[in-house]
Amino acid sequence: MGKKLKDLFMQDWFFIVIMAILGAGVYTTTNMYLTYGVGTFNMVTSNIYLSERDWITMGSMGIGIYLARIMEGPMVGLIDIGGGVMVGIGTFLVAMTGMLGFEFILDNFYLSLLVGGILGLIQGSAIMLIRKLIPAGITASGSDIMMGVGHQMSAYCCPAN
């Protein structure tokens, strides 16, 4: 029984389940913050813009590291959940939701769980798809520059990061 469950949790398609569950959780932390004022996984600056509902600025803070981690994930076999999920789904996709006019999702706990799960599912499926297609094709470049900028930013702005 234990061995069967362990093998189940190691399957390739189970990664998509992991991403869906994690996406639901991280997306809903935004709802917790908007209702109770605690609980996100963001940086200080993202929370300030979230409390003012300034979606454009909040979206621009997360896009770089998100794109870089999504492109790096399938190649390395490890998606970094800091940039890929907590910044990606928790900051960037939340800001996208607000920008496109779906703010009512963020104000409702159960809708947030559902939408977060769907977004995580889409992201997990996309990553597994890219991973299956990689040996045949070539990849986009530029993620090394992204990580360099991120490194510089954390060197300059240490306390607020």
Place this chain on the structure above:
Amino acid sequence: MIGLLVKSIIVGALCGFAVGAGAARMFFAPKVMAAGAFRTIGELNACMGDPVSHISFGLSYMLNSWANNIAYGGMQQDFLHRTVPNISAGLLLLKNKKVEETLYDPFKMAVMGGIVGAVCYALMNCTGSLVPSFVTDKMMEVFTPAADYLLIVMQILYLIACLDNGKHTGIWGLILGSISYLATGNACAGLILGILTGKTIEDHGYKNKVSITFIVLMVVIWGYICYARGFVGNAITAFSQLSQLFGQ
């Protein structure tokens, strides 16, 4: 209070479950696709299967996250990177010292991660009322101008990066960054996408499938953003006002 407690338990359990499973799968990457972080696997290995070091490492970062949560309402990323994996590993290793059967087993790590995540997340959220409100008000007063300055620094860093890295990144970065700044007030998004597009063109050439996809995507995305923000209308109005100022 009850609502906060119940919701925290749900969200904490979901996050902890996924992180536990993802962290255990990291030991089998890249054959198995994992979800964690490079620092997580480094620190899990560094504790070398000793439950006391796992638990004390996780607890020290939990105190850090706790303080941040009370101060401005967001724990940083350390909760999912360091606290949940390490405390789950430590608790599993207390009973069974063999790493192959505990730490490398995604099912056990997922279940323990769910429990640890639920308990710790709920604990950190429900103790927010311990801090008097004037402390958080003062903190926000300090952080808001700092956040504005941080935005300017971010844009400049990305601008330096795009100019430093060659002709193509420079051209695309400057064009898309200017459009982004004029249309949305923040140049970061345009600069980042310009760097990625320019680097892809530089590495693979203009005729490549990936490059053409990127260029088409950029035109579509920025065209839509300019249309949605009324950029073209504003520009025409501004130019016509300028020409009236100069008396035709």
